[in-house]
Amino acid sequence: MSIAAATPRHWKKPPAIKRAWLRWALVIGAVVYLAAAVGTTEVNWTRVWEGLPRGERFFAAFFPPNFTARSGDIIDGILESLWMTMVSTVIGIAVSIPLGIGAAKNIASPPVYYFCRAILAFSRSFQEIILAIFFVKLFGFGPFAGMVTLSVATVGFYSKLLAEDIEDMDFSQAEAVRASGAGWLQCINYGVQPQVMPRMIGLCLYRLDINFRESAVVGIVGGGGIGATLDTAFNRYEFDSAAAILLVIIGIVMLAEYLSGYVRGWMQ
Amino acid sequence: MLRIKGLTKRYRTGDMALTGIDLDVPDGQVMALIGPSGAGKSTLIRCINRLVEPTAGSVKLNDAEITSLGSRELRHARRRMGMIFQEYALVERLSVMENVLSGRLGYVGFWRSYMRIFPQADIDEAFRLLDRVGLGQMADKRADQLSGGQRQRVGICRALIQNPELLLVDEPTASLDPRTSRQIMRLVKELCIERKLSAIINIHDVMLAQMFAERIVGLQLGTIVYDGPPGELTADVLTKIYGEEDWSATMRKVDDDGQGAADATDNGVAIEGRLPQRDRMAGLT
Numbered sequence: 354m355s356i357a358a359a360t361p362r363h364w365k366k367p368p369a370i371k372r373a374w375l376r377w378a379l380v381i382g383a384v385v386y387l388a389a390a391v392g393t394t395e396v397n398w399t400r401v402w403e404g405l406p407r408g409e410r411f412f413a414a415f416f417p418p419n420f421t422a423r424s425g426d427i428i429d430g431i432l433e434s435l436w437m438t439m440v441s442t443v444i445g446i447a448v449s450i451p452l453g454i455g456a457a458k459n460i461a462s463p464p465v466y467y468f469c470r471a472i473l474a475f476s477r478s479f480q481e482i483i484l485a486i487f488f489v490k491l492f493g494f495g496p497f498a499g500m501v502t503l504s505v506a507t508v509g510f511y512s513k514l515l516a517e518d519i520e521d522m523d524f525s526q527a528e529a530v531r532a533s534g535a536g537w538l539q540c541i542n543y544g545v546q547p548q549v550m551p552r553m554i555g556l557c558l559y560r561l562d563i564n565f566r567e568s569a570v571v572g573i574v575g576g577g578g579i580g581a582t583l584d585t586a587f588n589r590y591e592f593d594s595a596a597a598i599l600l601v602i603i604g605i606v607m608l609a610e611y612l613s614g615y616v617r618g619w620m621q
Numbered sequence: 622m623l624r625i626k627g628l629t630k631r632y633r634t635g636d637m638a639l640t641g642i643d644l645d646v647p648d649g650q651v652m653a654l655i656g657p658s659g660a661g662k663s664t665l666i667r668c669i670n671r672l673v674e675p676t677a678g679s680v681k682l683n684d685a686e687i688t689s690l691g692s693r694e695l696r697h698a699r700r701r702m703g704m705i706f707q708e709y710a711l712v713e714r715l716s717v718m719e720n721v722l723s724g725r726l727g728y729v730g731f732w733r734s735y736m737r738i739f740p741q742a743d744i745d746e747a748f749r750l751l752d753r754v755g756l757g758q759m760a761d762k763r764a765d766q767l768s769g770g771q772r773q774r775v776g777i778c779r780a781l782i783q784n785p786e787l788l789l790v791d792e793p794t795a796s797l798d799p800r801t802s803r804q805i806m807r808l809v810k811e812l813c814i815e816r817k818l819s820a821i822i823n824i825h826d827v828m829l830a831q832m833f834a835e836r837i838v839g840l841q842l843g844t845i846v847y848d849g850p851p852g853e854l855t856a857d858v859l860t861k862i863y864g865e866e867d868w869s870a871t872m873r874k875v876d877d878d879g880q881g882a883a884d885a886t887d888n889g890v891a892i893e894g895r896l897p898q899r900d901r902m903a904g905l906t
Binding site: 523525526528529530531532533534535536538539542543544547548550551 | 672696697698699700702704706708710712714719725726727735776783
């Protein structure tokens with residue numbers, strides 16, 4: 354008891370960065386940079402003010418949306434986009450499965466692992482627009498270039514998440530299958546696949562959703578689909594048709610969102 | 622007959638998990654492997670079926686030298702060794718039946734296993750085993766819907782459907798309550814007697830080891846420091862295996878439980894057989 358009654362000992366949470374000078378240098382540096390960045394940003398308020406009525410006119414031109422004038426083009430564009438979405442998702446995931454398994458550190462041998470990780474890092478290093486510009490140069494204008502773009506983007510996305518999900522799995526379940534004398538493919542099918550399947554189906558639906566939205570973007574740089582239709586409408590100053598196209602895109606994305614949420618909920 | 626000679630395992634980190642283990646397990650013997658955490662118990666049984674590659678030494682199951690097998694022969698050798706895991710290691714999203722049948726994967730081609738078309742004999746045997754452990758009604762339940770004791774019984778079925786010659790059992794009771802632990806150990810013991818199987822059981826619980834094994838091997842820092850009958854496991858021996866501690870409580874409890882367990886009736890599992898007399902007398906005093 355006498356020890357407990359001794360002078361109270363001081364305690365403070367140890368700082369994340371131990372060296373005091375480094376800690377203060379980082380804090381002061383960050384504050385100075387932020388102040389300088391804000392201070393040197395030039396905002397021309399008169400131009401912002403003049404821009405407001407222009408924006409108003411621009412938006413007014415959207416209304417009422419005109420679905421009928423270019424209905425043929427819109428339907429063609431949507432169908433093309435849906436085709437690009439479906440085909441690129443299927444191709445992308447088909448390529449992703451072996452790549453993702455190879456890029457999972459806990460089941461792949463080191464050479465296979467580094468090879469797959471390298472492909473994966475490469476396909477992830479470029480944003481869709483940059484890929485699309487590249488593939489449009491390669492294959493020419495049209496939905497094929499867009500489809501290839503979305504497939505490559507899907508591979509980067511899906512195989513990375515698949516690999517990470519495999520790395521997070523409970524290894525003992527796969528080990529138990531291996532201990533029974535199962536072959537490699539059987540281990541994957543019995544020990545790994547059941548553990549990652551629900552999440553992978555969810556991600557597949559999510560990627561379908563992303564690919565549809567991206568199909569509108571890659572179209573603007575020449576990748577075909579509804580994006581191309583949208584770009585044409587803007588170039589012709591047919592803002593009412595452009596508004597109609599945007600509404601259709603919003604509608605389809607919301608529908609896809611709802612459906613994929615429903616399917617995922619049903620799967621759990 | 623399992624013959625282990627000079628078995629050594631050095632991990633890539635440089636840690637010596639096993640240093641020249643020599644161990645013979647005759648047919649039909651149920652052997653418990655005890656020792657502190659990190660003594661190399663898990664490594665030892667994983668070196669036998671080469672889930673862990675041994676660094677040196679020889680493992681012979683009957684006449685087959687396990688350590689030098691190529692991957693195809695190794696898979697064939699693994700079929701003869703059933704393994705039961707700590708925390709069950711069932712594939713949780715597969716059904717009970719699929720888990721049990723996964724014990725036959727070494728005998729069935731990929732496409733048949735992929736389509737879940739197993740030979741009728743395997744399916745019959747799976748149902749027979751599930752009935753034997755009292756889970757005949759659970760075949761189509763998902764493994765993660767079962768309780769701990771039920772899951773470990775499925776794990777036992779998965780090992781036995783391989784029709785093994787040797788059971789490797791890794792901490793079978795680590796996450797089970799005391800009563801379920803006894804039921805599981807009794808079940809393993811009885812099945813070994815029924816099928817004349819030999820078994821190596823890694824176990825933390827010294828009392829359970831004494832109750833259900835006919836031979837105890839104590840492992841400490843990768844070396845065997847005790848090998849003998851359960852009755853000779855004195856406080857001195859326990860100190861040699863685990864380090865200095867007051868063992869009197871452990872030893873007295875062994876006696877009490879040894880008698881209690883033999884009388885206990887088991888509702889989950891239909892077990893008719895009685896334990897051999899020596900297990901009742903497994904206490905130290």
